[in-house]
Amino acid sequence: MLKINNFSFLYPNGKKAVSNLTLNVEKGDLYAFIGHNGAGKTTTIKSIVGILDFTDGEILIDGMSIKEKALECKKVISYLPDNPDLYNSLTGIQYLNFISDVFKISKNDRKELIEYYANEFGLLDSLNMMISSYSHGMKQKLALIAAFIHKPKLLIMDEPFVGLDPKATFIVKKMMKEFCERGGAIFFSTHILEVAQKLCNKIAIIKEGKLIIEGKMEEVTKELSLEDVFMELTEHE
Secondary structure (H helix, E strand, O other), X not given: OEEEEEEEEEXXXXXXXXXXXXXXXXXXXXXXXXXXXOOXXXXXXXXXXXXXXXXXXXXXXXXXXXXXXXXXXXXXXXXXXXXXXXXXXXXXXXXXXXXXXXXXXXHHHHHHHHHHHHHXXXXXXXXXXXXXXXXHHHHHHHHHHHHHOXXXXXXXXXXXXXXXXXXXXXXXXXXXXXXXXXOOEEEEEOOOHHHHHHXXXXXXXXXXXEEEEEEEHHHXXXXXXXXXXXXXXXXXX
16 A cells, blocks of 8 residues: 655755665554654655655555656545644635545535544534634644545554544544554554554654664564663664
8 A cells, every 4th residue: 555665865965864764554554653753754754645755765655656646646645744734714614625625525425424523523513613713633633534534545644643632532543443444554653652552553663764673563562562662772773
């Protein structure tokens, strides 16, 4: 579903933000991408979704190059950034209808999907309010609905739990599991290591732009907590 082969990203000053990264995310994978701030996670994610033009290597989504077939790739993915930039001049329902129009979701399907997800997040009564009046948590919920609504094959998420209350976090984890059980794939970054260990079947840890370790969660952590593994690898590697 997502193949990253020898991916590197150079800053204008010549410094490498990411160096020779290779990863493979398959259907059904719930894949955590872990690292300190500045490790290269967001740079990698923005390159995957076509926001940043990278220098070396290739990124394939559903067998297609994000460089050569960007539009086709974006039709089958959803992207949730770490700080969603929504249209504050729209109401919540107007924004979701706009997203539905972009992905050509039928009127009947979108109505059912919007009602389902908005009800799950307790946002149904707020959809007619202006987004500018939303709290950070409400905006995060709206962005999550927009990410799931068109039933993508691959979901790319950068810190999806930031700003969410415990109930919303529980709902998002449930939605992520169900999404992957239906054959989708999720690649996401998070600083909440306990959640990553319980939720994910695969993991990659990156430090200063270089991959330290990747693989199945149980093989990486063995009998240890992910926090212990992360601290050992990133502090003493």
